[in-house]
Amino acid sequence: MLFNFAASLYNIQKQENHIIMRTKIKTILTGDGVDYKVNVKGWVRSFRNNQFIALNDGSCMGNIQVVIDLATDEEVTRNITNGASISVDGTVVASQGRGQRVEIKAETIKILGTCDSESYPLQLKNKPSLEFLREKAHLRFRTNTFGAVFRVRHALAYAVHKFFNDRGFVYVHTPIITASDAEGAGEMFRVTTLPFDNPPRTESGSINYKEDFFGKSTNLTVSGQLEAELAAMNFSEVYTFGPTFRAENSNTARHLAEFWMIEPEVAFNDINDNMDLAEDFIRYLIEHAMAHNREDIEFLAQRLADEEKQKPQNERSEMGLIEKLEFVINNKFERITYTDAINILQSSTPYKKKKFQYEVKWGADLQSEHERYLVEKHFKKPVIVTDYPEGIKSFYMRMNDDGKTVAAMDILAPGIGEIVGGSQREERLDKLTERMEAMNIPADELSWYLDTRRFGTVPHSGFGLGFERMVLFVTGMTNIRDVIPFPRTPKNAEF
């Protein structure tokens, strides 16, 4: 930051008698200099008193106040409207007003793009609802809330790469179009160039995919895990970070049809190493965002607090956003086995009072209500549940010595539910094929995957973290559609 500021001063000096280079508003607001010439460009957030422009260029939460001369050409002032883009040459001076340290005394103002006030849908003073802004997703970047959310999203994406890069992981680009539909991670979107109305048929009447673009039936990926495992068999530590698609008809605030997932895969790691990695990773992401986007997170914390005030007392959360994030940074996650979790639930008050809607029984999957009890009521912190019954988990998870449970781990976060799902993978060929057979997974389609177990197999582990759920957690937003710029959900693919 100091460097940027010094650099911009250098540019000003260098070009004193020429056109001034653009300075980002963040640089001006975070610097401590005054009485120097700048050029700023941005969008008008408000224009008060025919004199004071609040200008934002997206570089930070804050606006810079531009003060214009009362004698400014009326043709110009008429076009300084909400949402208009302008370029300002002027001098950064100490502000006479009380709301800000510095402001820009404008010398020349150029209207870059006008914005018709009557038809511009963003009237920020009216606090438009998140639902309304969702329908204006092409414009919602220009609001304080979404500006902050997407700056934080960027910071988290950067931190993902930095975390793994600093630890010697190799970033692997796994395919988006895949032929295997045997992973069982969910319903898939079909990819085809065959005509809908009259596709070629085989003799038996089914669609003949031999004539399709790839010569076989293909889909959008539901996970890069299997391919990441292949790469881990050379690089030892790899990760993927890419779009993932699920054609489930899920209508919730936590599901998207197109979302971004991070999937590290590490050779020689067992389930405990895997949990350590996941925990370090989550903590690192939060710390990074807190350190680099403090202002955004403070704004979002205030937004959340205001929203909470609308709720009845008993539904309000005990911690504010910043407290919650600091709590996660400073406390180890609770680690319990699935069997322990069942025992805790069975001796809980809601269980005894028959408040749970779903059965709590060894062998049945934990339901949202159970997870929420464990995380939000019993432990009051993130919980890692391990060693699930083999019947409710995927084929590639490693069978434990008890023959009943697998080395799986789910991280449950307050307010979000499952944020990470991972496991130690079954590296023993005989056990893996046995389990695939039992779960009706066709081994011939996955022979390339089984080769890893044939040629130099090693114990290895990995997990998947839903990026949007992480962004939800850090921003305190409550609907996943508000943390991805253009959400894809059932019946909705606008923009």
Add this chain to the structure above:
RNA sequence: UCCUCCUUAGCUCAGUUGGUUAGAGCACAUGACUGUUAAUCAUGGGGUCCCCCGUUCAAGUCGGGGAGGGGGAGCCA
């Protein structure tokens, strides 16, 4: 997919027991003012009360159906 709630001005919302010309704040337009901080003051324009059907002398209001959205659940990350 299931349960539940909602849909009135550009936005956020009121609208009484079914009753006559449907309101407010903000936004917008015009004017005034000029060191404002959600600026202020005055004036003004703005409505397919989501759609269809029904009950009724009369429907924003009651009933049925549909569409869209929110919240919760399932599936999962």
